[in-house]
Amino acid sequence: xxxxxLKVAFLLALRSLQRGSRSSVVLTVLIIxxxxxxxxxxxxxxxxxxxxxxxxxxxxxxxxxxVSPKSGDQYVTDLDATLDLINGMPGVERATPHLSKGATLKxxxxxxxxxxxxxxxxxxxxxSPLYTKMVAGSYLGDGDTxxxxxxxxxxxxxxxxxxxxxxxxxxxxxxxxxxTIEYGNGYTKDYRVKGIYSTGWSSADNxxxxxxxxxxxxxxxxxDYADYITVKAKPGYSEKFIKDELQQYGVSQKVQTTADLLSxxxxxxxxSFAIINMVSLIVGIIITTVVLFIVITIKTxxxxxxxxxxxxxxxxxxxxxxxxxxxxxxxxxxxxxxxVILTALIAVYLAANPIVTPEWSATLYLTPLDxxxxxxxxxxxxxxxxxxxxxxxxxxxxxxxxxx
Amino acid sequence: xxxxxxxxxxxRMGDVEVRALDGVTLDIAKGEFLGIMGASGSGKTTLxxxxxxxxxxxxxxxxxxxxxxxxxxxxxxxxxxxxKLGYVxxxxxxxxxxxxxxxxxxxxxxxxxxxxxxxxxxxxxxLQQIGLCDRRDHLPRELSGGQQQRVxxxxxxxxxxxxxxxxxxxxxxxxxxxxxxxxxxxxxxxEMKQTIVMVSHEDWHKDYFNRIVRLKDGKVVSxxxxxxxxKAG
Ligand SMILES: Nc1ncnc2c1ncn2[C@@H]1O[C@H](COP(=O)(O)OP(=O)(O)OP(=O)(O)O)[C@@H](O)[C@H]1O
Ligand SMILES: [Mg+2]
Numbered sequence: 001x002x003x004x005x006l007k008v009a010f011l012l013a014l015r016s017l018q019r020g021s022r023s024s025v026v027l028t029v030l031i032i033x034x035x036x037x038x039x040x041x042x043x044x045x046x047x048x049x050x051x052x053x054x055x056x057x058x059x060x061x062x063x064x065x066x067v068s069p070k071s072g073d074q075y076v077t078d079l080d081a082t083l084d085l086i087n088g089m090p091g092v093e094r095a096t097p098h099l100s101k102g103a104t105l106k107x108x109x110x111x112x113x114x115x116x117x118x119x120x121x122x123x124x125x126x127x128s129p130l131y132t133k134m135v136a137g138s139y140l141g142d143g144d145t146x147x148x149x150x151x152x153x154x155x156x157x158x159x160x161x162x163x164x165x166x167x168x169x170x171x172x173x174x175x176x177x178x179x180t181i182e183y184g185n186g187y188t189k190d191y192r193v194k195g196i197y198s199t200g201w202s203s204a205d206n207x208x209x210x211x212x213x214x215x216x217x218x219x220x221x222x223x224d225y226a227d228y229i230t231v232k233a234k235p236g237y238s239e240k241f242i243k244d245e246l247q248q249y250g251v252s253q254k255v256q257t258t259a260d261l262l263s264x265x266x267x268x269x270x271x272s273f274a275i276i277n278m279v280s281l282i283v284g285i286i287i288t289t290v291v292l293f294i295v296i297t298i299k300t301x302x303x304x305x306x307x308x309x310x311x312x313x314x315x316x317x318x319x320x321x322x323x324x325x326x327x328x329x330x331x332x333x334x335x336x337x338x339x340v341i342l343t344a345l346i347a348v349y350l351a352a353n354p355i356v357t358p359e360w361s362a363t364l365y366l367t368p369l370d371x372x373x374x375x376x377x378x379x380x381x382x383x384x385x386x387x388x389x390x391x392x393x394x395x396x397x398x399x400x401x402x403x404x
Numbered sequence: 405x406x407x408x409x410x411x412x413x414x415x416r417m418g419d420v421e422v423r424a425l426d427g428v429t430l431d432i433a434k435g436e437f438l439g440i441m442g443a444s445g446s447g448k449t450t451l452x453x454x455x456x457x458x459x460x461x462x463x464x465x466x467x468x469x470x471x472x473x474x475x476x477x478x479x480x481x482x483x484x485x486x487x488k489l490g491y492v493x494x495x496x497x498x499x500x501x502x503x504x505x506x507x508x509x510x511x512x513x514x515x516x517x518x519x520x521x522x523x524x525x526x527x528x529x530x531l532q533q534i535g536l537c538d539r540r541d542h543l544p545r546e547l548s549g550g551q552q553q554r555v556x557x558x559x560x561x562x563x564x565x566x567x568x569x570x571x572x573x574x575x576x577x578x579x580x581x582x583x584x585x586x587x588x589x590x591x592x593x594x595e596m597k598q599t600i601v602m603v604s605h606e607d608w609h610k611d612y613f614n615r616i617v618r619l620k621d622g623k624v625v626s627x628x629x630x631x632x633x634x635k636a637g
Contacts, residue, residue, distance in 0.1 A: 002516070004513060004514055004515075004516065005514065007513070008510065008513050008514055011502075011506070011513075012499070012501075012502075015499075015501040015502055015506070016501045018501070019500075019501040019543065020501055305497070306497070306499065306500075309491075309493065309497040310499070311482070312456070312458050312485065312491055313485065313486070313490075313491050313510075313511055313559070313560070314482055314483070314485040314486025314487070314489070314511055314514065315482075315486075315510070315511075315514060316479070316482050316483075316514070317482075319514070398458050398459070399453070399458065399459050402458070
């Protein structure tokens with residue numbers, strides 16, 4: 001197969017696409033573009049969901065590294081010394097404790113069971129963006145007592161009737177209002193609502209935050225223990241590095257990275273995602289293959305006599321085959337190109353308007369590698385689908401082709 | 405230059421045997437304008453396809469310029485057709501998506517001994533000769549039947565073939581256009597010394613041929629130069 005033959009085959013292909021049926025070319029390209037979109041959209045969306053869940057777990061639950069009680073213990077003990085130890089290590093931005101207690105909130109006629117989480121407000125700022133999520137009032141200060149901040153869904157909305165609520169709330173608490181908290185140990189106290197926040201992360205939004213100082217009053221003793229410590233890494237330090245360091249330098253508690261924790265929880269979900277991704281990939285490939293196969297088969301069947309004539313006047317069968325091959329290649333490249341543009345536009349749109357649910361908010365998460373692998377897979381499938389009928393028709397003998 | 409010895413083509417359809425060609429022996433010399441005539445079904449197209457290497461005989465020998473065609477591979481036969489033979493078909497058979505110029509250039513573009521410059525010159529020249537130079541950027545569907553047939557003659561001639569085959573090139577044309585096409589063949593034959601083998605069953609075409617072979621049931625029943633033996637046959 002020389003250069004001249006390829007040139008003629010390409011000319012024949014190009015002219016056939018330019019001057020043949022426009023609508024069939026446009027529709028074929030569109031179908032390939034749609035199949036490409038279908039192949040990358042769901043996996044991209046799932047990746048986006050995974051990313052958003054991971055970010056929120058890091059932001060509002062565990063930080064980069066979680067230090068929790070060693071097995072058999074209820075609390076991380078010797079809290080101050082442990083915090084000092086961790087905060088002194090290279091790569092640690094800040095370590096901060098959480099201590100949660102079950103409680104009942106009362107406001108006017110409403111009663112609501114929630115968990116009250118005690119934090120060190122200033123240290124928490126280094127670990128969690130909670131302080132940036134205030135929608136009313138202000139964030140807690142370290143020495144505050146008798147004040148709480150509550151999630152928007154807990155505060156509720158006075159304009160919605162109790163029976164119409166999506167989830168039970170206090171029915172419209174506002175900043176400055178007083179709510180009563182009754183803890184599991186019987187301790188009861190009135191608090192002023194200092195602020196209301198909304199993070200979009202459901203478990204954080206269904207919580208009430210108080211300061212560690214307030215929790216000391218509840219427990220009735222100095223707090224030298226916590227449920228766990230969340231650790232934020234400095235930029236450039238890996239979670240794994242921090243974990244190894246903590247274990248090496250005598251943190252006797254259980255130390256886990258976010259990845260350790262998520263791999264267990266998310267593993268299950270990711271596995272179901274992987275199956276759905278595989279199905280959408282296979283469906284995309286099959287549709288593209290079948291469509292291209294049909295399009296090229298119809299083309300070749302319609303031009304059997306034409307092909308016979310070309311062979312008669314001395315056009316080699318390889319030229320005939322590559323003519324149809326090139327047509328497929330051109331349409332596949334255009335289809336994939338439009339598919340890339342389409343998905344990129346969807347990604348931009350979703351970045352500006354994420355799909356939001358109470359559990360997560362999702363954008364399309366697509367890496368260049370996703371684009372490249374999916375393009376290649378689709379391209380190869382197209383080429384196979386086009387060359388099979390092209391090969392068959394190019395081998396037909398002149399007599400039967402010319403009689404067609 | 406062309407030597408055909410005892411050529412047979414037998415089609416088998418179930419138990420029935422059709423002898424499309426039944427022992428044809430023929431020599432064709434350079435510069436001849438040979439007409440193959442005969443009733444429908446007499447084997448004209450079959451013979452032309454054998455000569456043009458578009459089909460293989462059941463038995464017999466075809467030798468062109470000393471080359472025994474039976475010994476060529478499929479690819480060699482294709483190249484033989486590209487470099488040495490030209491074809492004109494009844495239905496013009498131009499590529500519908502190529503312009504007149506592109507259609508005419510196509511066979512030349514595949515030859516290893518032609519560069520772009522020469523292809524352009526040759527195509528232009530032949531189009532001038534058939535008088536359709538001003539239509540070179542038109543598509544075949546924008547031309548009349550007679551014009552399309554002239555383009556198809558130009559396509560067959562662009563590689564300056566040793567021999568030009570035409571199977572009823574006027575069958576789809578009215579008598580005016582037929583005359584024009586036949587005149588063109590005569591011109592090519594006389595001025596360029598082009599060897600032509602043409603199939604026809606229209607009796608008035610025979611005035612253009614300088615030799616006529618008549619077939620009947622796959623056999624040659626007469627063979628002679630125009631105006632002499634032909635009348636006797
Ligand atoms: N592929 C084939 N299978 C079977 N029989 C065939 C085939 N091709 C041709 N024949 C038979 O061979 C004989 C000669 O056919 P051919 O096409 O050569 O006739 P022709 O002289 O060109 O006729 P016409 O003037 O109608 O074109 C006919 O009887 C035809 O039916
Ligand atoms: Mg015929």
